[in-house]
Amino acid sequence: DNREIAVPSKTKEILVRHGFTLKKSLGQNFLTDPNILHKIVAAAEITKNNNVIEVGPGIGALTEHLAQKANQVLAFEIDQRLIPVLADTLQAFENVTIVNQDVLQTDLVKTTEKVFTKDLPVKVVANLPYYITTPIMMHFLESDLAVHQMIVMLQKEVAERINAKPGTKDYGSLTIAVQYYMATEISFIVPKTVFVPQPKVDSALLKLTRRKQPKVQVTNEKAFFKLTKAAFQLRRKTLWNNLQHAYGKETVTKTRLKKSLAEAEIDPSRRGETLSLEEFARLSNRMEENRI
Numbered sequence: 001d002n003r004e005i006a007v008p009s010k011t012k013e014i015l016v017r018h019g020f021t022l023k024k025s026l027g028q029n030f031l032t033d034p035n036i037l038h039k040i041v042a043a044a045e046i047t048k049n050n051n052v053i054e055v056g057p058g059i060g061a062l063t064e065h066l067a068q069k070a071n072q073v074l075a076f077e078i079d080q081r082l083i084p085v086l087a088d089t090l091q092a093f094e095n096v097t098i099v100n101q102d103v104l105q106t107d108l109v110k111t112t113e114k115v116f117t118k119d120l121p122v123k124v125v126a127n128l129p130y131y132i133t134t135p136i137m138m139h140f141l142e143s144d145l146a147v148h149q150m151i152v153m154l155q156k157e158v159a160e161r162i163n164a165k166p167g168t169k170d171y172g173s174l175t176i177a178v179q180y181y182m183a184t185e186i187s188f189i190v191p192k193t194v195f196v197p198q199p200k201v202d203s204a205l206l207k208l209t210r211r212k213q214p215k216v217q218v219t220n221e222k223a224f225f226k227l228t229k230a231a232f233q234l235r236r237k238t239l240w241n242n243l244q245h246a247y248g249k250e251t252v253t254k255t256r257l258k259k260s261l262a263e264a265e266i267d268p269s270r271r272g273e274t275l276s277l278e279e280f281a282r283l284s285n286r287m288e289e290n291r292i
């Protein structure tokens with residue numbers, strides 16, 4: 001039987017054979033469209049000089065393709081019931097390691113050091129569980145494991161927020177958190193009809209590529225991200241309103257905020273969503289200097 005796992009009749013057979021029922025609460029929307037899978041794998045441009053991390057292999061529909069292209073594949077699957085299923089569907093592949101763990105509770109550096117035998121550029125390729133898309137993205141970005149690329153399927157709306165430009169409604173602290181480290185690109189849009197069961201929304205394949213250095217130079221990353229979160233706290237309020245809300249209304253604070261804004265040449269009556277990453281960096285660096 002050399003049909004792909006994602007062929008609908010084969011997926012069905014696997015589910016029936018193992019008596020497996022999909023769990024909505026774990027974001028189990030499986031891909032049963034070989035064409036889409038081929039497009040994902042092509043976009044990921046994996047070679048034998050890559051190690052791949054997958055989040056949520058399900059029954060292995062994407063994993064089998066990754067295993068054919070990559071040096072090694074490490075896949076995190078939270079659902080214990082899928083472990084025997086994967087042992088069956090992926091038995092032909094010696095370069096796949098399945099770890100039965102919540103990816104969010106995983107020390108990525110330690111686990112990859114244990115599993116990957118060669119130090120190769122790492123790509124994350126996944127059809128993400130949608131109930132925790134943003135936490136998973138942030139878990140990888142904030143990890144000390146410098147993932148080279150992430151090629152992930154997620155809700156179209158979240159992909160658009162991550163890929164947004166300043167001054168648009170989609171632009172926000174998530175945009176900045178991702179674009180700080182990674183160059184972003186939406187490869188293609190995927191209709192919800194290719195999943196079983198169908199999710200409520202359409203999806204997109206998002207491709208992130210790590211920058212040689214962060215997009216902007218900041219003196220204190222934590223302070224920079226605090227500022228960008230603060231600026232979007234109340235979206236319809238001005239930057240000035242949001243800054244006072246986040247940093248306090250004491251006279252000394254207000255004076256220092258005003259001084260920082262003036263030095264960064266940013267009009268306090270602007271809204272956070274109009275500021276570029278460069279402007280946020282400039283303001284954050286001035287605020288650091290002025291001890292806010």
Ligand code: SAM
Nearest residue numbers: 029030031056057058076077078102103127129
């Ligand atoms: N890769 C398969 C495919 O494309 O058909 C399944 C993708 S499905 C959208 C998401 C998968 O992530 C499910 O198998 C689910 O059990 C798993 N999952 C959900 N939460 C997880 C977590 N916190 N850590 C690891 N895997 C998780």
